[in-house]
Amino acid sequence: MQREFDIIIWGATGFTGKLVVEYMQRNYGGGNLTWAMAGRNISKLTGVRDLYGTNVPLLEANALDPQALGELVAKTKVILTTVGPYARYGSELVAACAAHGTHYCDLTGEVHWMHKMIHTHQEQARESGARIVHTCGFDSIPSDLGVFFLQKHMQQTYNTPAREVKYRAKAFKGGFSGGTIDSMMAMMEQAKTDPAIKDIIADPYALNEKYRGPDGLDHNRHYYDNDFKSWVGPFVMAAINTRVVRRSNELLNMAYGQGFSYNEGTLTQDGFGGLMGAAALGMGSSAMNSLAALEPARKLMQNFLPKPGEGPSQEQIDNGFFEIELVAKHPTDSSKDVRAVVKGDKDPGYGSTAKMLAESAVCLAQDDLTVGGGFWTPASAMGDQLLERLPGNAGVTFTLI
Template identity: 55%
Template sequence: MSERTYDVVVWGASGFTGRLVVEYMHRVYGSAGEVRWAVAGRSEQKLKEVLQEVVGSVDIPMVIAESHDEASLRRLVEQSKVVCTTVGPYAKYGSLLVKLCAETGTHYVDLTGEVHWMRKMIDQHHVEAEKSGARIVHTCGFDCIPSDLGVFFLQQAMLEKHGVYSPRVKFRVAKTSGGVSGGTIDSAMNMMEEAKVDPSILTLMSDPYALNPLNMPRGEDGKDQTSVVFDEDFQQWTTPFVMAGVNTRVVRRSHSLMGYPWGSNFRYDETVLVGDGPGGFVKAWLTTAATGLLVAFTAFTWTRKLLVRLAPSPGEGPSEEAIRNGFFNIKLFAAHPDDSERNMVAIVTGDRDPGYGATSKMIAESAVCLAKDDLDTPTGVLTPSVAMGQKLIDRLQQNAGMAFTLQ
């Protein structure tokens, strides 16, 4: 990559998550340190207000652009090694940016959970990004870094300790505390509106291998869990995990891009642990019913309108206290292929609200990793583990309040 003015440009810095990214970048990397970074958005005045409020000055460089104006976006991407974008719904506002990054060899990170849009970006830009040297990396937040890097970490540990990979990995949400922003709800609403016009989107979203390379081997995984199931390995009742439909597809894409090292029959799933005994059983059914109701609210036009009225607006999110006091604790189980006594469990933890406090740190470190670390990894439309792997894990543990440990 030719010399660029900036290492990282934060696109959407005046939005809810964008502000958190700006705060983190300034706190960890300063305004005149080893990482040359800038903020970008449509309004210079709004960017100045954010910098004054979050940083205490307007010393951070600003880049002004419009999300649908190709000339201004091209100027933005050509100035930076990495574009870190928090502007969603990405299906509405991200396609042109991905296109330009793929063309110019500019690395890219986002927070999308829109599977249908990721499939579109893969089909349209993977080959071009491979040729230009760009790494286009979706899902660099709570969706899907704990999943994607957690599986990568546990598989490497299994290989180092036992000399084999696991053919079966489970991801279990043990504990979590956090809120929801208006931007997340807006993205979900937009995805369902698009599906109403194009029913093939729902078909794609139900495909366990929706993000795998076309005409490549598929595995044995079926649809995501939709009911209450008792997990024998954790000895707890489990309920569906709302983000499994995104995370599992990303992990399976990682496996395919790596060349299927975990075996052609590798299986992976994600659920939520809710407890054991009769109490856990009742809680599991109540939680499943609540999750089903939320999904139902996104399925119909009139319920979507009601949800929009009740939910935070785009640009709004959890309080500072909720973000600060939030956390997550994830457990991953890997089955040894031959000896159950050699099964392994990894724990992935993070401080702050997972959807925003932790996510803003994850995407920021992903951007810095792509910009500053010497990566011997492929190019194209990738996943966090394929693009950055252990080097991103190291950064997240060193700077971002995350831990990857073995139980």
């Protein structure tokens, strides 16, 4: 594919977009990778270019201008986008990529929107050769690649896939940006006005095309997990990550098995303290969902939460981290269960997310991938390549324990 650029970063003026620009400048600034920044406001883009001391070209395109988006994606092999909420601003860009055969990666966690994009553009993306990969940040790379990594190990060692994988968030420190809050609120608003969206969000196999397996609704209460000797509460991103992992199984030709089951939770501890912590997580997430479903409460929350463009401080990003443990259950012999830990060296939602997204874009631009055009998950399109790239370049490690 001959294009003017390898990568265009669209949304370079936003909170996460700026972190991606900083990472690209630091790691790929002087190399042979050609990249550019794009946004809806050239003078804001100039400010970002000056801030990070880069001299890459600047391009203007508004989400509401399909012609400008078509011209933008025709210039590049890969477009990396942080322009969200994606359901509000992302559809025309995906359409343009599918039409022009441009590879694409993003940070969306909006399951109903991904569902719509897959069903609308899958055929065209297959024909044009565009590899479209959603969820290339904290949701859902640690989950998706963590399972891919463990299943590969289980297959190589015991010649069988694990029948179940459990993901347990063990420790993390980080914050929220205004863009993420805006996306979450927008999803609530859309679900309220359209009951079909609510059904899609609740469907454990919302992103699968044909396959449906044994998993039911996400855990929203606490429970005791013997595999971790700990109480477990709900995990805030489970409703996104579990759908992505289940889609990966289908896209990998059921490499994880027909009856494969996957769930996510947050580890608290053993004993009474752990029980109370896990129960509080369950109650907290139910209360938060109920509050955010009410329009006046949503408006009130938006008044004191970060606004679009705002987010955690540099210090919070640098001091942040995450640690997740996963166990893959052998189908018949628990002594053959396999465990792994996934760690990140920056705050999950922004510092580590920006690095994972940037490496996904570089991978789509430069690596020798075996898959053709279509809507892929991170693991199904780039599993082996990202397992190579992320530990050394992005500080996200996958280790057997």
